[in-house]
Amino acid sequence: MHSLxxxxxxxxxxxxxxxLISCFSFILISKSLSHSLILPWKSEIGLLKLSPLSCxxxxxxxxxWFRRGSLAISLVMPLRKKGCSKKVVNADEKGEISLLxxxxxxxxxxxxxxxxxxxxxxxGVCSSLRERCQSxxxxxxxxxxxxxxxxxxxxxxxxxxxxxxxKQSIVVDPCMQKGLxxxxxxxxxxxxxxxxxxxxxxxxxxxxxxxxxxxxLSLERGKFSFPSQVYNRENGHIGFMLSCxxxxxxxxxxxxxxxxxxxxxxxxxxxxxxxxxxxxxxxxNTSAYELYLSDCLNDLxxxxxxxxxxxxxxxxxxxxxxxVVGHLELCNGIEHHCRCHKNDTVILxxxxxxxxxxxxxxxxxxxxxxxxxxxxDGFYGxxxxxxxxxxxxxxxxxxxxxxxx
Numbered sequence: 001m002h003s004l005x006x007x008x009x010x011x012x013x014x015x016x017x018x019x020l021i022s023c024f025s026f027i028l029i030s031k032s033l034s035h036s037l038i039l040p041w042k043s044e045i046g047l048l049k050l051s052p053l054s055c056x057x058x059x060x061x062x063x064x065w066f067r068r069g070s071l072a073i074s075l076v077m078p079l080r081k082k083g084c085s086k087k088v089v090n091a092d093e094k095g096e097i098s099l100l101x102x103x104x105x106x107x108x109x110x111x112x113x114x115x116x117x118x119x120x121x122x123x124g125v126c127s128s129l130r131e132r133c134q135s136x137x138x139x140x141x142x143x144x145x146x147x148x149x150x151x152x153x154x155x156x157x158x159x160x161x162x163x164x165x166x167k168q169s170i171v172v173d174p175c176m177q178k179g180l181x182x183x184x185x186x187x188x189x190x191x192x193x194x195x196x197x198x199x200x201x202x203x204x205x206x207x208x209x210x211x212x213x214x215x216x217l218s219l220e221r222g223k224f225s226f227p228s229q230v231y232n233r234e235n236g237h238i239g240f241m242l243s244c245x246x247x248x249x250x251x252x253x254x255x256x257x258x259x260x261x262x263x264x265x266x267x268x269x270x271x272x273x274x275x276x277x278x279x280x281x282x283x284x285n286t287s288a289y290e291l292y293l294s295d296c297l298n299d300l301x302x303x304x305x306x307x308x309x310x311x312x313x314x315x316x317x318x319x320x321x322x323x324v325v326g327h328l329e330l331c332n333g334i335e336h337h338c339r340c341h342k343n344d345t346v347i348l349x350x351x352x353x354x355x356x357x358x359x360x361x362x363x364x365x366x367x368x369x370x371x372x373x374x375x376x377d378g379f380y381g382x383x384x385x386x387x388x389x390x391x392x393x394x395x396x397x398x399x400x401x402x403x404x405x
Contacts, residue, residue, distance in 0.1 A: 100128060107132070116142050116216065139212040147219060150249075152281035155226040162224070163210045225250045229320070230260050231278045231398045234271060241400045242352050244307075245319040246288040247271075249279065263288060263317040280394065283307075283384065288317035292382025297366040299385060301341040302327045305392045308348060309381030318381055322395040323350045326361065348383075354403045 373379035
């Protein structure tokens with residue numbers, strides 16, 4: 001491996017000492033990590049309240065490093081480069097310091113600040129670092145930061161099923177394995193079989209099938225499609241404004257967008273180029289063909305924000321449509337005199353449609369509401385009351401630029 005060497009003179013002034021300490025971590029983890037991420041080490045170590053033993057270890061490490069007279073850090077080799085060496089050179093033989101000479105806590109602090117790409121690069125150095133970089137603890141943070149907005153429980157269940165299928169597919173019958181080995185021995189010399197067997201054992205370990213890192217990379221590389229919901233499907237077609245439909249989506253890292261595959265019913269089966277802000281994780285575990293059992297009907301009052309299931313006919317899947325609870329016709333709308341919440345009839349308004357439109361208002365019975373409607377106006381299903389401000393603001397963000405007819 002190549003190395004970088006920075007000479008150090010014992011007669012150097014204290015400012016140079018602190019400068020080299022600041023630059024140490026930056027050189028250590030490659031150019032991909034910005035200098036600003038490493039400078040907070042001192043404060044971070046203080047916040048972590050290191051034990052006296054950890055501080056002593058780190059102090060001894062820095063002291064021994066400067067006594068050697070030079071700093072030599074192995075450069076990080078990308079994981080995808082097949083020709084790079086995976087062996088760790090003995091640092092004591094060459095008077096150099098490798099990344100593995102860092103105390104565990106210091107190394108963990110570095111890895112926590114790496115991006116997913118940085119972790120993949122570090123994992124390509126050696127088997128020891130590969131094991132550390134595959135830690136679920138490190139990748140769980142990246143999963144939450146990037147994917148939690150668009151994946152839900154159904155995605156996790158789908159991934160667990162895929163893991164089970166993968167593990168089952170790699171199980172080989174022992175009898176079959178012995179038979180194959182005997183056949184190979186007949187066709188090839190024993191030395192060839194032994195050398196290939198040893199070479200396979202020395203090859204780098206693959207990613208752990210059930211690790212969060214494997215899940216993250218499968219999503220990132222578009223190798224794992226997952227159920228999600230798309231706002232204003234078909235690129236904001238007028239017939240789907242302020243709706244949200246289930247779809248199987250695949251991520252495209254080159255464009256940072258998604259490909260959606262909708263239910264087989266409808267005019268368009270797929271839609272490409274969907275940005276992140278048009279996706280959300282399914283809020284409930286009810287499939288698109290099942291009626292959602294409403295549990296909020298008795299709590300609905302004028303002004304409440306809701307989503308309601310709607311479908312064109314009974315063969316089509318449900319989509320979720322945004323609306324608000326309105327006042328009864330006999331109510332004057334004054335809050336202190338309003339008794340609409342005492343009435344069994346609930347008015348739902350869809351204000352994206354112009355007054356007088358047949359889609360502007362509908363009514364449901366709060367006591368015995370089930371699916372209601374017909375083949376002309378469609379069928380209204382379950383109702384969700386929106387309590388979170390971020391859900392409401394997301395709907396308003398997709399409000400049409402002009403009133404719909």
